[in-house]
Amino acid sequence: MRERKVIAPEELRAQEEICGRIMERVTADGQRPLAMVDTYGCQQNEADSEKLRGYLALMGYGFTQDEFQADVIVVNTCAVREHAEMRVLGNVGALNHSKKAKSGQIVCVCGCMVQQQHMADKLKHSYPVVDLVFGPHELWRFPELLEQVQTRHKRVFATAPSDGAVAEGIPVRRDGQVKAWLSIMYGCNNVCTYCIVPYVRGRERSRLPGDILREARELVAAGYKDITLLGQNVNSYGKDLPEPVDFADLIRMVNDIPGDFRIRFMTSHPKDATEKLFRAMAECEKCCHQLHLPVQSGSDEILKRMNRGYDSAKYLRQVALARQYMPDLVLTTDIIVGFPGETEEQFSDTLRLCEQVRYDAMFTFIYSKRVGTPAASMPDPYTREEKQKHFDALTALANRISLEKHAAYEGQVVRVLIDGETGRDEYNLSSRTDGGRLVHLKGDPSLVGRFADVKITASSTWALYGEIV
Numbered sequence: 001m002r003e004r005k006v007i008a009p010e011e012l013r014a015q016e017e018i019c020g021r022i023m024e025r026v027t028a029d030g031q032r033p034l035a036m037v038d039t040y041g042c043q044q045n046e047a048d049s050e051k052l053r054g055y056l057a058l059m060g061y062g063f064t065q066d067e068f069q070a071d072v073i074v075v076n077t078c079a080v081r082e083h084a085e086m087r088v089l090g091n092v093g094a095l096n097h098s099k100k101a102k103s104g105q106i107v108c109v110c111g112c113m114v115q116q117q118h119m120a121d122k123l124k125h126s127y128p129v130v131d132l133v134f135g136p137h138e139l140w141r142f143p144e145l146l147e148q149v150q151t152r153h154k155r156v157f158a159t160a161p162s163d164g165a166v167a168e169g170i171p172v173r174r175d176g177q178v179k180a181w182l183s184i185m186y187g188c189n190n191v192c193t194y195c196i197v198p199y200v201r202g203r204e205r206s207r208l209p210g211d212i213l214r215e216a217r218e219l220v221a222a223g224y225k226d227i228t229l230l231g232q233n234v235n236s237y238g239k240d241l242p243e244p245v246d247f248a249d250l251i252r253m254v255n256d257i258p259g260d261f262r263i264r265f266m267t268s269h270p271k272d273a274t275e276k277l278f279r280a281m282a283e284c285e286k287c288c289h290q291l292h293l294p295v296q297s298g299s300d301e302i303l304k305r306m307n308r309g310y311d312s313a314k315y316l317r318q319v320a321l322a323r324q325y326m327p328d329l330v331l332t333t334d335i336i337v338g339f340p341g342e343t344e345e346q347f348s349d350t351l352r353l354c355e356q357v358r359y360d361a362m363f364t365f366i367y368s369k370r371v372g373t374p375a376a377s378m379p380d381p382y383t384r385e386e387k388q389k390h391f392d393a394l395t396a397l398a399n400r401i402s403l404e405k406h407a408a409y410e411g412q413v414v415r416v417l418i419d420g421e422t423g424r425d426e427y428n429l430s431s432r433t434d435g436g437r438l439v440h441l442k443g444d445p446s447l448v449g450r451f452a453d454v455k456i457t458a459s460s461t462w463a464l465y466g467e468i469v
């Protein structure tokens with residue numbers, strides 16, 4: 001087994017001391033400085049941004065969404081598709097205006113996008129507005145990097161390649177009070193040929209069960225009702241740990257924490273999902289019967305070229321098994337359309353699989369070429385227009401199925417967790433079923449954070465509508 005690299009507690013303490021020094025300096029004039037954290041991409045990035053805010057709060061910063069007010073701006077980026085990168089570059093370029101207007105403003109860009117050398121270089125040479133660039137592996141020493149920029153008045157780039165480490169004890173400032181992200185592992189050891197994630201987030205490394213359970217207990221004690229266990233591939237949780245523990249065991253341990261809360265998780269790789277996991281999900285009363293199981297394609301040939309490690313028959317067996325354990329399972333997926341060389345026939349295989357599985361929701365993407373991945377050098381003869389046509393057909397299918405599935409809820413009574421206000425009059429509250437379906441409600445705002453039984457009265461493609469019973 002590879003050595004699992006851990007950041008020493010003293011090193012984390014040193015970062016907190018730096019936060020204290022920064023606080024003294026930036027609040028010396030008696031004014032509260034402000035920071036803005038802008039997040040792109042997946043839930044893992046949301047969780048990372050909560051750590052960045054935790055550090056910033058410890059440095060004495062308040063928070064704003066207005067770049068013209070911010071003394072420090074942190075843009076936490078995603079690299080999974082070109083579209084996300086283009087948005088980041090556009091928005092970072094536009095920070096020229098706020099930087100001119102607000103003297104001393106510091107612009108930081110971090111996350112997956114900048115862990116790619118060509119992107120770090122691009123920022124260095126073409127985006128002088130940027131003061132600090134650091135990849136996911138350097139997040140734990142953000143205070144030190146920011147202090148370098150503040151005191152030495154020069155640009156700092158920290159994006160050296162790394163397998164990654166585990167850093168426990170970074171302060172966290174969470175966004176909500178009802179739902180919480182809880183990272184259980186970092187990185188990814190798979191090499192899906194289209195995917196940049198393993199290159200930018202490093203090797204798989206699991207947090208110790210004790211550290212995860214401590215954080216989960218703190219969340220429950222603080223009143224959180226919906227905990228999502230996060231990992232690039234949660235099904236390989238524990239493979240790198242000295243003690244024999246897997247993801248199904250971890251779910252049972254979290255489930256044993258006393259309290260009225262829900263457990264969710266994402267993402268599961270179909271090649272590693274086990275019967276043991278489905279059994280744990282079915283038997284743990286706090287675990288939601290919700291599974292995000294990205295299939296990516298319904299064509300065996302494409303799955304092979306994607307290096308996914310399963311074929312459609314194996315995938316369908318898994319779905320059947322999961323549904324056998326949980327007849328009420330809410331199942332969602334990710335699908336890539338237009339993988340290099342994907343033919344009409346291969347795309348039809350995807351449509352057929354989706355018809356067969358009938359997902360509750362599908363997240364569909366047009367293939368995006370990622371520099372340095374194996375798929376980037378595969379012949380890709382089909383045009384953007386052809387891919388778009390397939391994408392539209394798949395979206396239409398996904399919407400039709402979601403609409404039908406949602407319509408079937410009408411008249412039923414379901415348990416929901418009320419998680420926020422919508423700002424609209426007619427349906428002023430938003431909530432989620434155990435399966436994660438969005439339900440709009442009318443009710444007193446004091447209900448936020450409570451579970452309720454709700455009768456579904458109407459539905460659409462995207463949401464359900466109901467009344468508290």
Ligand code: 5AD
Binds near residue numbers: 080334335365
């Ligand atoms: N192009 C398009 N979609 C991608 N995804 C990952 N890499 C790419 C890519 N290069 C999608 C996959 C994955 C989701 C998070 O993003 O469907 O499951």
Ligand code: SF4
Binds near residue numbers: 190
């Ligand atoms: Fe990418 Fe595959 Fe890892 Fe998911 S499991 S992040 S698709 S390499």
